[in-house]
Amino acid sequence: xxxxxxxxxxxxxxxxxxxxxxxxxxxxxxxxxxxxxxxxxxxxxxxxxxxxxxxxxxxxxxxxxxxxxxxxxxxxxxxxxxxxxxxxxxxxxxxxxxxxxxxxxxxxxxxxxxxxxxxxxxxxxxxxxxxxxxxxxxxxxxxxxxxxxxxxxxxxxxxxxxxxxxxxxxxxxxxxxxxxxxxxxxxxxxxxxxxxxxxxxxxxxxxxxxxxxxxxxxxxxxxxxxxxxxxxxxxxxxxxxxxxxxxxxxxxxxxxxxxxxxxxxxxxxxxxxxxxxxxxxxxxxxxxxxxxxxxxxxxxxxxxxxxxxxxxxxxxxxxxxxxxxxxxxxxxxxxxxxxxxxxxxxxxxxxxxxxxxxxxxxxxxxxxxxxxxxxxxxxxxxxxxxxxxxxxxxxxxxxxxxxxxxxxxxxxxxxxxxxxxxxxx
Amino acid sequence: xxxxxxxxxxxxxxxxxxxxxxxxxxxxxxxxxxxxxxxxxxxxxxxxxxxxxxxxxxxxxxxxxxxxxxxxxxxxxxxxxxxxxxxxxxxxxxxxxxxxxxxxxxxxxxxxxxxxxxxxxxxxxxxxxxxxxxxxxxxxxxxxxxxxxxxxxxxxxxxxxxxxxxxxxxxxxxxxxxxxxxxxxxxxxxxxxxxxxxxxxxxxxxxxxxxxxxxxxxxxxxxxxxxxxxxxxxxxxxxxxxxxxxxxxxxxxxxxxxxxxxxxxxxxxxxxxxxxxxxxxxxxxxxxxxxxxxxxxxxxxxxxxxxxxxxxxxxxxxxxxxxxxxxxxxxxxxxxxxxxxxxxxxxxxxxxxxxxxxxxxxxxxxxxxxxxxxxxxxxxxxxxxxxxxxxxxxxxxxxxxxxxxxxxxxxxxxxxxxxxxxxxx
Numbered sequence: 001x002x003x004x005x006x007x008x009x010x011x012x013x014x015x016x017x018x019x020x021x022x023x024x025x026x027x028x029x030x031x032x033x034x035x036x037x038x039x040x041x042x043x044x045x046x047x048x049x050x051x052x053x054x055x056x057x058x059x060x061x062x063x064x065x066x067x068x069x070x071x072x073x074x075x076x077x078x079x080x081x082x083x084x085x086x087x088x089x090x091x092x093x094x095x096x097x098x099x100x101x102x103x104x105x106x107x108x109x110x111x112x113x114x115x116x117x118x119x120x121x122x123x124x125x126x127x128x129x130x131x132x133x134x135x136x137x138x139x140x141x142x143x144x145x146x147x148x149x150x151x152x153x154x155x156x157x158x159x160x161x162x163x164x165x166x167x168x169x170x171x172x173x174x175x176x177x178x179x180x181x182x183x184x185x186x187x188x189x190x191x192x193x194x195x196x197x198x199x200x201x202x203x204x205x206x207x208x209x210x211x212x213x214x215x216x217x218x219x220x221x222x223x224x225x226x227x228x229x230x231x232x233x234x235x236x237x238x239x240x241x242x243x244x245x246x247x248x249x250x251x252x253x254x255x256x257x258x259x260x261x262x263x264x265x266x267x268x269x270x271x272x273x274x275x276x277x278x279x280x281x282x283x284x285x286x287x288x289x290x291x292x293x294x295x296x297x298x299x300x301x302x303x304x305x306x307x308x309x310x311x312x313x314x315x316x317x318x319x320x321x322x323x324x325x326x327x328x329x330x331x332x333x334x335x336x337x338x339x340x341x342x343x344x345x346x347x348x349x350x351x352x353x354x355x356x357x358x359x360x361x362x363x364x365x366x367x368x369x370x371x372x373x374x375x376x377x378x379x380x381x382x383x384x385x386x387x388x389x390x391x392x393x394x395x396x397x398x399x400x401x402x403x404x405x406x407x408x409x410x411x412x413x414x415x416x417x418x419x420x421x422x423x424x425x
Numbered sequence: 426x427x428x429x430x431x432x433x434x435x436x437x438x439x440x441x442x443x444x445x446x447x448x449x450x451x452x453x454x455x456x457x458x459x460x461x462x463x464x465x466x467x468x469x470x471x472x473x474x475x476x477x478x479x480x481x482x483x484x485x486x487x488x489x490x491x492x493x494x495x496x497x498x499x500x501x502x503x504x505x506x507x508x509x510x511x512x513x514x515x516x517x518x519x520x521x522x523x524x525x526x527x528x529x530x531x532x533x534x535x536x537x538x539x540x541x542x543x544x545x546x547x548x549x550x551x552x553x554x555x556x557x558x559x560x561x562x563x564x565x566x567x568x569x570x571x572x573x574x575x576x577x578x579x580x581x582x583x584x585x586x587x588x589x590x591x592x593x594x595x596x597x598x599x600x601x602x603x604x605x606x607x608x609x610x611x612x613x614x615x616x617x618x619x620x621x622x623x624x625x626x627x628x629x630x631x632x633x634x635x636x637x638x639x640x641x642x643x644x645x646x647x648x649x650x651x652x653x654x655x656x657x658x659x660x661x662x663x664x665x666x667x668x669x670x671x672x673x674x675x676x677x678x679x680x681x682x683x684x685x686x687x688x689x690x691x692x693x694x695x696x697x698x699x700x701x702x703x704x705x706x707x708x709x710x711x712x713x714x715x716x717x718x719x720x721x722x723x724x725x726x727x728x729x730x731x732x733x734x735x736x737x738x739x740x741x742x743x744x745x746x747x748x749x750x751x752x753x754x755x756x757x758x759x760x761x762x763x764x765x766x767x768x769x770x771x772x773x774x775x776x777x778x779x780x781x782x783x784x785x786x787x788x789x790x791x792x793x794x795x796x797x798x799x800x801x802x803x804x805x806x807x808x809x810x811x812x813x814x815x816x817x818x819x820x821x822x823x824x825x826x827x828x829x830x831x832x833x834x835x836x837x838x839x840x841x842x843x844x845x846x847x848x849x850x
Contacts, residue, residue: 069794070801074750106791110810269737270805272744299805300792308730309737312694316738319697322501366531367725367809369494369837370844376495380695380724384792385535385810412794419795 002026003394004041007048008360009374010034012350013334016327018374023052025356028394032352049364050388051374053330054350055114055136055357056303057337059262060203060241060291062120063104063129064097067419068296078209078271085296091425096418097122101129103415104301106406108135111302111384112359114392115337115347117203117262117291119176119241123157127164127171134395134405136357138341139165140176140203141194147186154194170393172343177204180224181212185231192236201237201342203262204228208242209273225250234259239340241291242267243281244274251284260287260340263332265309267293275313279323289337290329303333304387307379326379360389427451428819429466432473433785434799435459437775438759441752443799448477450781453819457777474789475813476799478755479775480539480561480782481728482762484687485628485666485716487545488529488554489522492844493721503634503696510721516847522547524836524843526554529726531831533560536727536809537784539817540762540772542628542687542716544601544666548582552589552596559820559830561782563766564590565601565628566619572611579619595818597768602629605649606637610656617661626662626767628687629653633667634698650675659684664765666716667692668706669699676709685712685765688757690734692718700738704748714762715754728758729812732804751804785814 003025011018012033024031024039031039068085075081092100097120108116118126119140130137141158143150158173165171175195177183183191188204195202207213207224220227225246228234234257243261246254254261263278278288290310292301307329314324338348347357361382363371368386371377390398397405428450436443437458449456449464456464493510500506517525522545533541543551544565555562566583568575583598590596600620602608608616613629620627632638632649645652650671653659659682668686671679679686688703703713715735717726732754739749763773772782786807788796793811796802815823822830 067795068797070797070806071795073798073801073805074746076745076747103791103794110791266737269741270746272740272746275741295806299801300808302792302808305730305733305808309734312691312734313738313741315697316694316700320501321499321695321697325499364837366528366535366833366836366840367727369528369840370492370496372493372495372844373498376498376724380498381495381720383725383727383730383808383810385808408791411791412789415791415794419797 002031002039002041004039004044005047005052005360006044007046008050008052010350011051011053011330011374013054013331014349014351016375023350023358025391025394028355030350030352030354030356033350047360049362051361051363051378052350053359053361053378054334054348055359055390055392056112056333057289057341057348058108058113058116058292058301058303059239059289059337059340060264060293061104061116061118061301062294063116063118063126064092064100064120065294065296066104066107066415067092067096067100067422069299071296073296073299088422091422094122094125096422098125098129099414099418101126102133102406103411104295105129105133105135106403106408106411107301109133109390109397109403109406110387111304112361112387112390113303114357114359114390115343117341119178124160124164127161131168131170132405134392134397136170136347136392138172138174141173142176142178143187143191144178144182145187146184147190150187150190172200174200175202177202179205180216180227188231188233192233195236201239202233203239203241205242206240207245210245213245223247223250225253229253237342242273242276244268244276246281251281251286255285260289260336262289262291262340263310264291264293265306265313267297269309269313271297275317277317278310279314279318287336287339288332289340290332302384304382304384307333311379326375329379330375356391356394358391359387361386362388427456427464427466429464429469430472430477430785431469432471433475433477435775436476436478436755436799438479438756439774439776441800448775448783450816450819453780455775455777455779455781458775472785474787476786476788476803477775478784478786478803479759479773480784480815480817481537481758482714482766482773483533483538483541483717483726483728484664484714484762484765485689485718486529486541486543486726487719488541488543488551489517489525489545490719490721491529491532491840492517492521492525492847494724496721498721498724513847516850519547519550521843521847523550523554524839526551527558527831528836528840529720530554530558530560531828531833531836532726534558534815534822534828534831535812536729537786537812537815538728539782539784539815540768542599542766544603544628549585549589552586556593556595557830559817559822561595561772561817563597563599566598568600568602568612568616569607570612571609572615575612575615597625598623599625600627602627604630605641605652613656613658617658620661626664627658628664628666630667631665632670635670638670648672648675650678654678662767667698667701669693669701671706676706676711680710685714685761687714687716687765688735689716689718690731690738692722694734694738696722700742702742703735704739704743712761712764713757714765715757727809729807729809732758736804751800754804755800781816781819783816784812786811787813
């Protein structure tokens with residue numbers, strides 16, 4: 001199957017330039033980028049006025065938390081909010097996790113995302129939804145608690161995840177350890193050993209709040225990064241979500257071990273955690289990617305919004321509009337995300353031979369005209385109303401803004417029913 | 426002409442509650458809110474699953490600057506950017522101002538805005554576009570320079586504006602004085618006298634950057650608010666755009682004179698100006714409204730985005746999620762905007778007798794489901810893709826997300842032509 005996308009403005013994300021050209025897709029892969037008159041397509045789309053970029057990579061989310069979007073979310077403290085959330089989460093079954101994940105996937109596709117990393121429980125349900133949607137993912141075998149619980153999850157949850165994945169090459173399983181304040185040293189060590197044995201990566205929430213840093217010093221006599229280093233956590237390829245309060249001397253440790261930071265600006269602002277100084281981290285040579293966090297602490301899953309916010313809060317806090325340019329921000333949401341997940345051999349740029357994960361925006365709209373500079377237009381002007389077409393591994397998931405693999409009305413209906421059920425249980 | 430909107434979730438913005446009900450529109454006005462079985466409608470819309478709120482009020486913009494959206498906007502300094510912008514602005518004629526304004530109006534309607542305040546030159550062209558679009562506005566008779574220039578503008582520009590307004594009651598003209606660093610004392614005094622004579626309001630950019638405050642102290646031996654007070658500026662009803670660096674002792678002056686602040690968070694972040702501490706201003710009893718600023722320093726005109734950003738940056742800088750709740754933010758974009766412009770007798774809430782400026786959002790979408798709390802859903806989850814229907818003064822400007830008074834394709838085409846012409850002149 002050969003598909004030809006004609007007359008696009010193409011942002012390969014190999015550099016900060018762009019050009020007019022065509023893209024050929026053959027089965028799962030990009031056959032060419034630019035021009036190839038000998039390419040005989042089965043289907044040809046005229047994409048005049050539209051812009052192609054690599055499918056966006058959401059480095060950190062909890063998809064099924066779409067169930068709790070906008071639920072009692074304005075609370076005086078994080079703890080007060082968690083006190084509302086936890087009792088509801090305890091009532092969730094496979095069915096709600098599946099429905100919530102499906103809703104999250106519809107939202108990801110409609111906002112131009114083709115790859116995401118998830119951390120939640122009952123991940124087999126999220127995998128099932130993900131494969132129906134056709135979205136690429138890194139699924140967390142999620143650890144929470146002590147060593148005994150960690151072993152139980154490897155024993156019970158991992159086989160379910162494997163079964164849900166089947167023979168698909170769209171899903172990888174990483175070890176996702178919740179946090180240093182909810183997981184014991186043994187839990188971290190078991191999770192890491194599992195990741196090593198399975199030749200995969202580990203990730204964790206880290207340095208999200210100042211309280212976490214204070215507690216780490218109190219409990220372990222070490223700041224969070226140094227504590228994880230003491231557990232040899234970074235000996236396994238790893239990435240960290242949040243990283244709001246990383247100390248200068250910790251940056252060298254992360255650089256040495258090639259650890260990426262997944263920046264979640266909406267969540268960090270909304271929960272009053274703080275603003276991660278990512279321009280400084282970048283200057284220190286760290287790879288910075290972007291995540292939305294879950295819909296209950298954002299409250300949506302659009303990387304277009306996260307890119308905009310990442311630039312704005314970086315610019316105002318550094319007082320330097322060049323500290324994080326629109327091009328650098330778009331890298332965070334594409335190739336940097338791919339690098340963080342060690343998927344950059346497959347995705348993250350538009351190049352022949354890479355898998356065909358492509359997002360196409362219609363910038364010929366009043367909110368994005370004139371385009372002038374497509375990087376600025378995407379980061380500053382665009383929103384989900386501009387997302388026109390999405391391919392993942394060569395499969396069309398969105399066309400003309402309409403979902404091709406999922407039924408939006410059905411998803412919305414089922415989500416409402418599921419939410420009403422669990423809230424009123 | 427009687428229109429009935431049925432089965433809405435209604436946010437009147439009279440308080441922080443909401444309810445299911447109907448809204449009746451009779452000619453220009455709201456006939457009832459809630460239920461009225463005896464209302465005999467000419468047209469009835471079933472709005473099940475949709476949410477009605479007062480039409481959004483954009484307290485500060487420069488509509489025609491849509492022409493320069495995304496144009497060389499990532500520059501190391503504000504001055505470097507202005508050096509790129511000014512030569513282009515000098516080439517603009519009536520035709521480009523009209524086309525740029527029309528594009529801005531299309532974007533305002535598509536993002537749920539029904540009233541805006543503009544400050545730009547050739548305002549008669551913006552008025553012409555505005556009346557075609559059917560959007561309510563407060564147009565600045567804009568002052569820039571010295572006293573001689575101020576008199577020239579009253580003599581030459583104001584009659585053109587009056588002619589463009591004709592008999593319409595959708596437009597009011599205020600005196601809009603650019604800034605204390607571009608306008609002389611005489612200019613401010615002439616503008617204010619004109620506003621007094623015409624029984625209208627004055628507005629100006631103030632305390633936008635720290636440099637402006639420093640220069641004010643150097644040049645006038647007074648901080649900006651005190652300098653304007655020394656000119657008796659606040660004796661005429663007034664409002665200020667930006668107000669990022671208002672000192673504590675200045676807040677009392679503004680409170681005493683009932684001066685509103687128009688907060689422009691995207692622009693203030695993007696231009697690295699700073700974050701206005703609006704939660705503190707609010708605690709001091711000031712009325713805070715919201716603006717997008719022009720599209721070249723934002724780079725769009727969506728108050729939905731501004732509401733989201735206003736909450737996020739307030740929450741993270743105050744470390745208090747309750748400092749500016751979603752309800753308070755939605756007030757900023759509705760009734761507070763109406764109060765700032767002294768239009769709250771006509772608009773800003775949904776009440777019978779007020780003019781029918783109504784924005785209807787479709788929250789039955791994957792990005793906003795579950796709604797749980799409509800204030801959270803609007804401020805945190807929604808974007809322009811959720812804007813379904815817009816009425817201004819009882820006239821339908823948007824239906825099912827489609828513009829009714831303007832032709833989007835034609836506007837985009839004309840805008841591109843105009844921009845290419847002026848950039849390449």
